[in-house]
Amino acid sequence: MQYPQWIWHNGTIKPWAEATTHVMAHALHYGSSVFEGIRCYDTPGGPAIFRLSDHNKRLYLSAKIHEIDIPYSLDEINAACREVVKANENTTDYLRPVAFRGLGGFGLSADTPTDVAVATWKMGRYLGADVLENGIDACVSSWQRFAPNTIPAGAKAGGNYLSGTLVAREARRLGFGEGIALASTGLLSEGAGENLFLVFDGALHTTPVSAALLNGITRNSIISLARDAGIDVIERDLPREYLYLCDELFMCGTAAEITPIRSVDGRQVGAGKAGPITRQLQSLFFGLFDGSTPDKHGWLETL
Numbered sequence: 077m078q079y080p081q082w083i084w085h086n087g088t089i090k091p092w093a094e095a096t097t098h099v100m101a102h103a104l105h106y107g108s109s110v111f112e113g114i115r116c117y118d119t120p121g122g123p124a125i126f127r128l129s130d131h132n133k134r135l136y137l138s139a140k141i142h143e144i145d146i147p148y149s150l151d152e153i154n155a156a157c158r159e160v161v162k163a164n165e166n167t168t169d170y171l172r173p174v175a176f177r178g179l180g181g182f183g184l185s186a187d188t189p190t191d192v193a194v195a196t197w198k199m200g201r202y203l204g205a206d207v208l209e210n211g212i213d214a215c216v217s218s219w220q221r222f223a224p225n226t227i228p229a230g231a232k233a234g235g236n237y238l239s240g241t242l243v244a245r246e247a248r249r250l251g252f253g254e255g256i257a258l259a260s261t262g263l264l265s266e267g268a269g270e271n272l273f274l275v276f277d278g279a280l281h282t283t284p285v286s287a288a289l290l291n292g293i294t295r296n297s298i299i300s301l302a303r304d305a306g307i308d309v310i311e312r313d314l315p316r317e318y319l320y321l322c323d324e325l326f327m328c329g330t331a332a333e334i335t336p337i338r339s340v341d342g343r344q345v346g347a348g349k350a351g352p353i354t355r356q357l358q359s360l361f362f363g364l365f366d367g368s369t370p371d372k373h374g375w376l377e378t379l
């Protein structure tokens with residue numbers, strides 16, 4: 077892996093290799109961190125960070141759930157994101173703000189200082205080079221997502237990702253492109269690190285936030301783009317077998333963008349390739365970055 081030159085760490089831009097932390101930092105042992113994943117796209121108006129403020133607002137919401145005090149304002153974190161992209165001369169496409177309990181106590185309830193960093197790197201296509209075009213083969217994981225009132229799925233917290241790691245690694249080991257998890261109810265939740273959309277009779281169906289999922293910003297963007305285009309969107313609980321029965325299926329997230337799913341558990345979905353609604357939404361979404369979709373919601377935040 078090639079690392080970029082600069083990173084923002086506790087208030088300053090420094091060389092990547094100098095942004096270190098102690099091995100006894102609380103977060104390393106207990107997963108007590110909150111973070112964001114944000115894309116930066118090249119647009120005709122220059123580099124733009126997609127929904128920067130919305131992502132960083134969610135960082136504070138995640139921190140609120142876990143009582144992690146972030147010693148910077150939202151404006152300062154937004155500025156740090158811009159600064160680190162600029163410092164790396166716009167060679168990166170992904171941003172990772174993270175706030176974590178640092179060194180300052182070993183007990184679970186220790187009041188440690190909060191360390192904050194904003195990294196950026198070149199991610200490219202998260203699930204593979206040609207997946208946006210050709211789609212992936214997915215499987216339903218043997219691992220379920222956490223039950224309600226155990227680990228809050230609504231926080232984007234480091235510890236939550238032990239779940240996604242199990243789901244994703246199992247899928248790769250079995251030869252699939254990505255894994256999909258059920259909630260503890262046995263109903264559909266989401267992908268290892270992506271939300272789900274199913275198409276039935278021209279309408280979009282997506283699982284609700286009560287199904288142990290992260291309320292994705294890409295999910296929210298797709299709901300808006302679809303409604304703007306006159307496509308019905310229904311948030312509802314869905315059983316596993318609907319993955320096999322729908323006309324089209326895709327996953328979405330900052331990293332995965334809009335990735336069509338061509339089969340689940342060895343059963344072909346729809347025509348076995350990206351369907352017309354998926355293509356329409358991909359074109360509306362990526363059109364935001366080449367200017368063919370007007371940015372009517374003000375989602376592109378320039379450097």
Ligand SMILES: Cc1ncc(COP(=O)(O)O)c(C=O)c1O
Pocket residue numbers: 113240266267268269270271289290291292293294295328329330331
């Ligand atoms: C578990 C999980 N669900 C959904 C998403 C999609 O969220 P977003 O669109 O905000 O990136 C992500 C990615 O961040 C995720 O990790």
